Amino acid sequence: MQVIGRAILRGMKDRELYAQILGIGPPWAVSDVELDVKDGSVEVHVDARDAKKLPCPECDKTCPRYDHRARRWRHLDTCQFRTILVAEVPRVECPEHGVHQVKVPWGEEGSRFTALFEAVAIDWLREASLSAVSRRLQLSWSEVAGIQKRAVARGLARRPALKLSRIGIDETSFQKRHEYVTAVSDSTTGDVVYVADGRKKESVEGFYESLTPTQLEAIEVVAMDMAGPYISATRDHVPDADDKIAFDRFHVAKLLGDAVDKVRRDEHRAFMKDGDWTLKGSKYLWLKNPENLDAAVADSTFEILKGMALKTARAWAIKEHARFLWHYVSRAWAKRAWTKWIGWAMRSKLEPIKKAARTIRKRLRGILNAIVLGATNATAESLNAKIQRVKRMACGFRNRKRFRNAIYFHLGGLDLYPDGYLLSPCTHTRV
Ligand SMILES: [Zn+2]
Numbered sequence: 001m002q003v004i005g006r007a008i009l010r011g012m013k014d015r016e017l018y019a020q021i022l023g024i025g026p027p028w029a030v031s032d033v034e035l036d037v038k039d040g041s042v043e044v045h046v047d048a049r050d051a052k053k054l055p056c057p058e059c060d061k062t063c064p065r066y067d068h069r070a071r072r073w074r075h076l077d078t079c080q081f082r083t084i085l086v087a088e089v090p091r092v093e094c095p096e097h098g099v100h101q102v103k104v105p106w107g108e109e110g111s112r113f114t115a116l117f118e119a120v121a122i123d124w125l126r127e128a129s130l131s132a133v134s135r136r137l138q139l140s141w142s143e144v145a146g147i148q149k150r151a152v153a154r155g156l157a158r159r160p161a162l163k164l165s166r167i168g169i170d171e172t173s174f175q176k177r178h179e180y181v182t183a184v185s186d187s188t189t190g191d192v193v194y195v196a197d198g199r200k201k202e203s204v205e206g207f208y209e210s211l212t213p214t215q216l217e218a219i220e221v222v223a224m225d226m227a228g229p230y231i232s233a234t235r236d237h238v239p240d241a242d243d244k245i246a247f248d249r250f251h252v253a254k255l256l257g258d259a260v261d262k263v264r265r266d267e268h269r270a271f272m273k274d275g276d277w278t279l280k281g282s283k284y285l286w287l288k289n290p291e292n293l294d295a296a297v298a299d300s301t302f303e304i305l306k307g308m309a310l311k312t313a314r315a316w317a318i319k320e321h322a323r324f325l326w327h328y329v330s331r332a333w334a335k336r337a338w339t340k341w342i343g344w345a346m347r348s349k350l351e352p353i354k355k356a357a358r359t360i361r362k363r364l365r366g367i368l369n370a371i372v373l374g375a376t377n378a379t380a381e382s383l384n385a386k387i388q389r390v391k392r393m394a395c396g397f398r399n400r401k402r403f404r405n406a407i408y409f410h411l412g413g414l415d416l417y418p419d420g421y422l423l424s425p426c427t428h429t430r431v
Helices: 012-022 115-127 130-136 141-158 201-209 213-218 228-237 249-273 283-287 295-299 301-307 311-322 331-346 351-362 364-373 378-394 400-411
Strands: 006-009 029-036 041-047 053-055 062-078 081-094 098-101 166-173 180-186 192-197 221-223
Touching: 012 029, 012 041, 012 062, 053 081, 062 115, 115 130, 115 141, 115 400, 130 141, 141 400, 166 378, 180 201, 180 378, 180 400, 192 201, 192 400, 201 228, 221 364, 249 283, 249 311, 249 351, 283 301, 283 311, 301 311, 311 331, 311 351, 331 351, 331 364, 351 364, 378 400
Parallel strands: 041 081, 166 221
Antiparallel strands: 006 029, 029 041, 053 062, 062 081, 081 098, 166 180, 180 192
16 A cells, blocks of 8 residues: 555544644634645644634724735644644735734734744743754744744833832953943842943943933932943933942952952962962962852862962952951941051052052942942842853854843843743643
């Protein structure tokens, strides 16, 4: 007997089964199911042949049919068969809005995937990289990126007006070392609310310009690093900015950590000239918080190094001391303690530490704001880690736009799913 490669199933049962799988009902009905065993695919033909009148997509008024257009959607596989939905989608002629294609219940306008398929792709994208999802769902890389992009656009369009009181502005590197994006986050929820290219004044200006005067007025704390551009954009747009700009602990620690590392590198280089390897491999001992160091390491190697008359050890002690200057409640006491610390750092004769201390002196008002306003480092620190995770998951963004999209996708707290994806009786539910 000859093996049938292609079969058209017109039986009532087959059609009903597929109507149920697709979750469609009147006026839509399954007319044919075309099975291609060789190709491993099934085409489900759907039409609304009997409907003489259908609702206009603009005003919902029932209007006479005008003509129809053939369209295809990829649906979730049924019994391992790649499933394609094929429909002659009617156009209606509305006296008010003209000729328009009617809405279909299984997918969004302009998408080549059913809503359920997109929802599943979105679920996958939350857990796996773009390339893994593309392999798994047998989609091209750009098709997956397209699903992600539409999900973000949908989420941003649905997002209610922002109510922000505490925000954080951060830069994060994109691919190559010296390319950056700026992310603005809501410190209360931890959601990223805005992403822009670069780390210039304009990068953050776009965000402020998207807010109303009332929204700007409601901002109470803006946590950021001590570089100029974010400060000046905030001053230009947020009322009483000088009382709200906060240089939190995370950013101050980063500045001082970099300074200690510079001292270590210079000292190590000088030692090496004499064949002295004392500082080799010690980088992270000086940068980590002592409580995070492995106990054995902290007790042996690090204790010995700290006890030696090293420039790096002095720089480290100054950095460590600054970690304990954040518990003040009163601005005056905090100011006194920091001023004393700045004096100590300036007398250290360690150029990188002096440079950092000068920055801190210049930005002291913002540090004191952070202390009295309770601007914590937690959000900025975890946001940075989360963005780096997004970056790793993407393993190479082809462009910044896609990186920006991925940040919104994973960290924007957005409602990403297409409408109507619960139409199918399958068990997919929104998480
Ligand atoms: Zn209309």
